[in-house]
Amino acid sequence: MVVAACILAAPPVLAQPVPATGVDPAIAKLLAGIRAADKGQLAVSEEDGRFLRVLVGATNARQVLEIGAASGYSAIWIGMGLRQTGGKLTTIEFDPVRAREAAANVQRAGLSDIVKVVHGDAFQEIPKVAGSFDLVFLDAWKPDYKKFFDMVFPRVNPGGLFLAHNVINKKNEMLDFLAAIEKHPMALNTTVSPGHEGISITYKRR
Template sequence: MKKIILLLSLICSLSSGSADIFEGLDNPRVLPMLQDLPYERGGMNIPAQDGRFLYDLIIEKGYRRGLEIGTSNGYSTLWLGLAFQKTGGTVITIEIEPQRAREARRNFKKAGLDGVIDSRINDAFKEIPTIKGEFDFIFLDAWKPDYIRFLKMLTPRIRPGGAITAHNVISQSQSMKDFLDALHHDPDLKTTIHKTSAAGISVSIVRSK
C-alpha cells in the first residue's frame, strides 16, 4: 500500500526568516503585496512560506496551466500568478463570494498580473465543467469537506506529471479524512505532505500510465 510521506520542507522551513521567503523576487509591483496584503473586509490568507513553496514548485516543474479553488482576496493567487508569469503560463482562480473576488481582481490589476490570472466568480462545482482542457497544477484552498469532491472531479483532468496540491492538510485534517484516505489509496498519485507551515500542504503528482 502506498504511503503518504510527511516531509519537513527544506524550501521554506518554519525557521526561515522573511528575507529567505522573498529572496530572488524582483517584481517591484508584486513583492510589496506578497509582503503585506491586508483584507478590506477581514479574512485569512495562506502563510507567505506556503505561497513560496507553491511558487517554487510551479517553476521547478515548469507548469503552464493552473487552477485554484478558493481565491479569497487573491494573496495565494499572486504567488501562483507570479510563478506562471515566469513559466509563460496562466492560472484560473475561482471564488464563490463576489465581494472577495472583486477585491482580488483589484489586487491582480494592481500587481500587473491580471493578464496571467483569469479570475472567475462562481460556485466551483458549476464553473469547472465549463472550462475546457487539462491542467498541470491545481491548488485547493476552499471548504475542506469538499476536497474529496474536487479530487474526484479534477484528477482525470491532470496531465501526467502534474500536481494536485491542497492546503490545511495538517491543521484541518479531521475535516478532510476522506480526501486524505483517497490520496493514500490511489495508486495513480504519489503524495507527499509538506510542513512548510503549521497548516500543511499535500502535493500529489499524477503518475504516467
C-alpha cells in the same frame, strides 16, 4: 575629471535594489497589504505562497487551476511563477466581494494577462474551464476536498500535481480526502509544511 572617470568605471547602481526574495517591491507591498486586510486569515502564509511560486517554476507548470481565490493572495504567488513559465491560472471564488478584490489585486500586481479570476461556485465553474491541468491548488471549504479531488484529478495531466492546503491544521475536516489520495492507484503522495498548515502534493503517475 578624475571623479567623472571613477563614476564611469563604477558598476551601475539600480534605482530599486533587487530583493533576495525575487519579489518586485511593489508586489511585495501589495501582498503585505492583502495579508494585513485579511481579518478572516483566509490567505495562505507567505512561506506557502513562496513555495507555490517556486513549485510552479520548478515543474514548468503552464495550465493551473486554483479552487478558492479569496482576495487573490495565493493567486499572485502562483501568477509570479507562471510569469516565468509562460503559463496561465484560472482561479475560482464563490464570494462576490472577494472575487472582485482578487481581480483588482491581480490587476495591481500586473498579472491580469496571466491570472483569470472567475466568480462562482467551483463545482459549477470547473466544467466550463477548458483543457487539462499541470497543477491544481485546492483551498476551498475543507469538507468538499474529496468531491473536488474526484472531479478534478481525472483532468490532471500525467506527471502533473494536485495540491491541497490545510492538510495538517484542518486534517480532521478532510479525512475522506486524505484516505482517497492514499489509495488512488495513479497517485504518489507527500506532505510539505512551509507555513505549518500543510500542503498535500499528489503526483499523478505517467
